[in-house]
Amino acid sequence: MRRNGLVSLVLIVVLAIGGLGWTFAADNEPLLGLDLQGGVSVVLEPTEEVAEGTISQAIAIIRQRVDGIGVAEPEITRQDDAIVVQLPGIADRDEALELVGQTAELRFRPVLNLLPPGGDELELTPSEDDVVEEPVTLAQFDDDENEVGRYELGPAAATGEILSGAQAQIQGVGQWAVAVQVRGDRIDEFNEISASCFNGAPDCPTRQLAIVLDGRVVSAPSINAPAFNPDEISISGDFSEGEAKDLALVLRYGSLPVELVAQQTQSISASIGQDALDAGVVAGLIGLALVTIYMLVYYRLLGLVAMLSLLVSAALLWTMIAWLGTNQGLALTLAGVTGIILSIGVAVDSNVVFYEHLKEEVAGGRSLRAAIDGSFASAFSTIVKADVASLIGAGILYWLTVGPVRGFALFLGLATLLDLVSSYFFMRPLALILVKSKRLQDRPRLFGMPGPSVERAPTIEEGVPA
Amino acid sequence: MSVRGKLASFDNDIDFPRLWRIGAVVSLVLLLLSGGALVVRGLNLGIDFEGGTAWEVQAPDTSVADARSVLTPLGLGNAKIQFVGGDNLRVQAEPGSEAGLAEVTETLAELAGADPTDVAVSTVGPTWGDEILEKAQRALIVFFVLIAAYIAVRLEWKMAVGALASVVHDILIVIGFYALLQLEVTPATVIAILTIMGYSLYDTIVVFDKAQSNMERPALAQKMPYTELMSLSLNQVLMRSINTSITSLLPVLSMLFVGSFLLGAVTLQEFAYALAVGLGIGAYSSIFVATPIVAWLKEREPYQQSLRQRLEAQGGRRSGAEPVAAGAPTPAPRPTGAAPQLSGRVIPPRPRKKGKRR
Numbered sequence: 001m002r003r004n005g006l007v008s009l010v011l012i013v014v015l016a017i018g019g020l021g022w023t024f025a026a027d028n029e030p031l032l033g034l035d036l037q038g039g040v041s042v043v044l045e046p047t048e049e050v051a052e053g054t055i056s057q058a059i060a061i062i063r064q065r066v067d068g069i070g071v072a073e074p075e076i077t078r079q080d081d082a083i084v085v086q087l088p089g090i091a092d093r094d095e096a097l098e099l100v101g102q103t104a105e106l107r108f109r110p111v112l113n114l115l116p117p118g119g120d121e122l123e124l125t126p127s128e129d130d131v132v133e134e135p136v137t138l139a140q141f142d143d144d145e146n147e148v149g150r151y152e153l154g155p156a157a158a159t160g161e162i163l164s165g166a167q168a169q170i171q172g173v174g175q176w177a178v179a180v181q182v183r184g185d186r187i188d189e190f191n192e193i194s195a196s197c198f199n200g201a202p203d204c205p206t207r208q209l210a211i212v213l214d215g216r217v218v219s220a221p222s223i224n225a226p227a228f229n230p231d232e233i234s235i236s237g238d239f240s241e242g243e244a245k246d247l248a249l250v251l252r253y254g255s256l257p258v259e260l261v262a263q264q265t266q267s268i269s270a271s272i273g274q275d276a277l278d279a280g281v282v283a284g285l286i287g288l289a290l291v292t293i294y295m296l297v298y299y300r301l302l303g304l305v306a307m308l309s310l311l312v313s314a315a316l317l318w319t320m321i322a323w324l325g326t327n328q329g330l331a332l333t334l335a336g337v338t339g340i341i342l343s344i345g346v347a348v349d350s351n352v353v354f355y356e357h358l359k360e361e362v363a364g365g366r367s368l369r370a371a372i373d374g375s376f377a378s379a380f381s382t383i384v385k386a387d388v389a390s391l392i393g394a395g396i397l398y399w400l401t402v403g404p405v406r407g408f409a410l411f412l413g414l415a416t417l418l419d420l421v422s423s424y425f426f427m428r429p430l431a432l433i434l435v436k437s438k439r440l441q442d443r444p445r446l447f448g449m450p451g452p453s454v455e456r457a458p459t460i461e462e463g464v465p466a
Numbered sequence: 467m468s469v470r471g472k473l474a475s476f477d478n479d480i481d482f483p484r485l486w487r488i489g490a491v492v493s494l495v496l497l498l499l500s501g502g503a504l505v506v507r508g509l510n511l512g513i514d515f516e517g518g519t520a521w522e523v524q525a526p527d528t529s530v531a532d533a534r535s536v537l538t539p540l541g542l543g544n545a546k547i548q549f550v551g552g553d554n555l556r557v558q559a560e561p562g563s564e565a566g567l568a569e570v571t572e573t574l575a576e577l578a579g580a581d582p583t584d585v586a587v588s589t590v591g592p593t594w595g596d597e598i599l600e601k602a603q604r605a606l607i608v609f610f611v612l613i614a615a616y617i618a619v620r621l622e623w624k625m626a627v628g629a630l631a632s633v634v635h636d637i638l639i640v641i642g643f644y645a646l647l648q649l650e651v652t653p654a655t656v657i658a659i660l661t662i663m664g665y666s667l668y669d670t671i672v673v674f675d676k677a678q679s680n681m682e683r684p685a686l687a688q689k690m691p692y693t694e695l696m697s698l699s700l701n702q703v704l705m706r707s708i709n710t711s712i713t714s715l716l717p718v719l720s721m722l723f724v725g726s727f728l729l730g731a732v733t734l735q736e737f738a739y740a741l742a743v744g745l746g747i748g749a750y751s752s753i754f755v756a757t758p759i760v761a762w763l764k765e766r767e768p769y770q771q772s773l774r775q776r777l778e779a780q781g782g783r784r785s786g787a788e789p790v791a792a793g794a795p796t797p798a799p800r801p802t803g804a805a806p807q808l809s810g811r812v813i814p815p816r817p818r819k820k821g822k823r824r
Binding site: 043082092093094261262264267268270271272276279280282283284286287288290291294295298334335338339341342345348352356359360378381382386388390392393394396397400405408409412 | 719
């Protein structure tokens with residue numbers, strides 16, 4: 001027994017230290033959630049029932065868009081029909097929303113008439129009247145939201161569906177253009193409108209075809225050929241590199257397969273996130289210190305065992321959090337931090353259950369040495385029952401809920417598992433070794449135990465009630 | 467030191483069945499208060515449940531009146547404006563105020579002397595809250611069913627009933643507390659309530675497990691009616707309950723303290739409120755709700771009834787409980803007075819038994 005205990009003790013300590021060493025060596029770091037490092041989070045939901053696969057498709061498109069602007073560690077996950085997009089480090093929520101929630105269909109509309117910007121001959125069409133079949137009046141805006149042109153447009157000749165790809169490319173010195181590919185089976189639709197425009201037919205007198213997204217004209221290139229091959233279309237103009245890339249992005253990912261509505265949008269500033277993280281860490285440390293003092297005062301040496309056992313759990317937990325963060329993209333949120341702070345209570349409780357069993361046996365007249373094995377067995381059975389109940393709870397919360405509750409459940413569950421591990425492989429053998437040590441065995445008070453039972457009865461009425 | 471000394475050395479012999487009656491009254495009052503508060507005041511649901519937009523920014527040198535005066539021209543004259551966690555200014559508006567969102571953000575940033583990106587903005591659609599609640603309800607039901615099954619298998623179904631009743635009791639009271647003080651219900655609150663459930667169950671299982679293992683000791687189980695056995699088990703695990711409650715409460719109190727006074731971390735503070743109340747209630751309900759229910763159910767078993775009759779027949783001190791206990795007007799531990807009759811409890815083999823009836 002004792003030898004086994006020593007082996008498991010050594011093993012788990014090596015595992016804990018090894019885990020930490022590996023975490024540093026592999027440069028694993030916990031991934032901080034948005035609420036801890038700032039950023040934007042959006043929960044999107046489809047406005048209607050969707051077919052299987054549509055959501056995954058939408059996620060793929062959103063992921064491409066996000067990758068397109070180079071967010072460091074985006075987290076895009078699906079929960080039922082909801083899409084949760086987390087963009088750490090993004091400060092501008094409007095930019096983010098535009099990017100991921102750009103649900104608008106891309107439309108190609110022939111330009112009927114060019115109007116001066118801001119002119120009042122024709123009112124802009126309100127967005128609810130902006131439908132495919134109707135002619136509209138729409139404007140083009142620059143980056144600073146100034147209107148730069150106003151267009152009278154015909155009914156939409158095609159939508160973004162017909163495109164299969166678009167890329168920005170250099171077309172001569174400092175000249176950027178966008179190469180566009182049309183799906184082979186839809187090229188006729190495209191050529192019909194381009195023929196009209198090329199010929200300046202009544203439905204496209206200006207020879208310009210406007211690309212319209214979300215009620216705004218993105219670009220209105222002139223058509224300079226009556227018909228195109230599906231993959232030999234190029235939009236050229238006075239594009240800067242950025243403009244060309246933006247246009248290509250819009251053309252590629254302009255429309256999602258379903259309309260998505262942002263159900264919840266949250267932007268958290270980096271400073272508030274940092275404050276929350278600091279507060280969580282400080283609160284955790286203070287809490288830990290208080291618990292340590294209490295355990296040491298009350299259980300003496302066994303209290304020390306409890307805190308060491310907590311330390312082992314903590315090392316293993318850190319290893320897992322860092323691994324999950326770096327390799328699985330699972331972020332540690334404030335809710336998770338709270339779960340961890342709470343698990344201090346659970347972990348310490350396992351020790352308390354054990355020690356109280358032990359005390360009870362000792363109070364019943366046994367020696368500490370004789371009591372320890374049996375106490376652990378019955379205490380551990382209690383610990384397992386209670387921990388399994390916690391694990392069931394954490395598991396259900398993880399599977400069936402959304403958002404912060406999941407993070408909380410995950411880390412509480414992990415910490416509970418580690419509690420089982422460290423109770424069995426660390427607390428038991430260490431307590432055993434201490435109790436059986438020759439030097440300590442006759443001094444039960446060092447373990448916060450009552451003295452030999454004979455003394456018990458007479459010594460009770462000594463002080464004031466606590 | 468004396469009370470603690472007795473507890474620590476297992477001399478405590480608290481007459482729990484007597485306290486249960488007081489507990490029943492306390493619980494009833496708390497539940498009625500909670501129900502009343504829920505009906506009369508209702509819950510103060512945060513925007514995550516109601517929908518709308520919330521802004522939050524650190525604004526140490528302003529007041530609610532200042533904020534209102536700059537927001538009124540923007541059509542947010544009736545928005546909810548408050549300071550949370552020290553100097554965090556929080557503005558909450560009804561759903562549908564999307565349009566001027568950026569403008570409000572800039573105005574608030576200007577007021578607070580901060581950068582617009584330092585303003586945390588959160589917008590929630592009107593149906594989102596219902597969805598979260600629906601999911602939470604589903605999770606809760608599955609949770610109850612599975613936990614009940616688990617306890618029924620590992621311990622017994624009567625204990626499952628007791629455990630779940632005490633969990634429901636705890637949740638109702640915590641929700642009532644929120645309604646009474648009109649604290650805002652946020653997702654953090656939901657998490658806190660779930661945690662409370664976990665703690666409450668954990669605590670209850672520890673007590674039940676003790677009772678179950680006492681039942682397996684013939685020396686006890688055949689010589690003591692179930693209610694007394696439960697009371698004994700509670701006495702045995704009392705120190706554990708106290709210590710665990712203290713060690714669990716210490717981190718929560720530190721969260722409350724740090725969150726409220728030092729760093730203005732609002733979410734932390736929101737967690738801590740519910741937890742502090744819930745931990746207390748959870749420890750209480752294991753002793754005063756879960757256990758008496760199980761004792762009451764068990765006492766209805768034919769075996770237990772015949773055991774009690776038999777014990778009463780031979781013990782001769784039948785329903786002497788009242789008179790004996792009457793020597794103890796306070797519900798405090800009374801080891802000294804009762805010692806001659808009761809000291810045999812902890813160390814089982816002792817032919818004496820009490821036909822105490824509650």
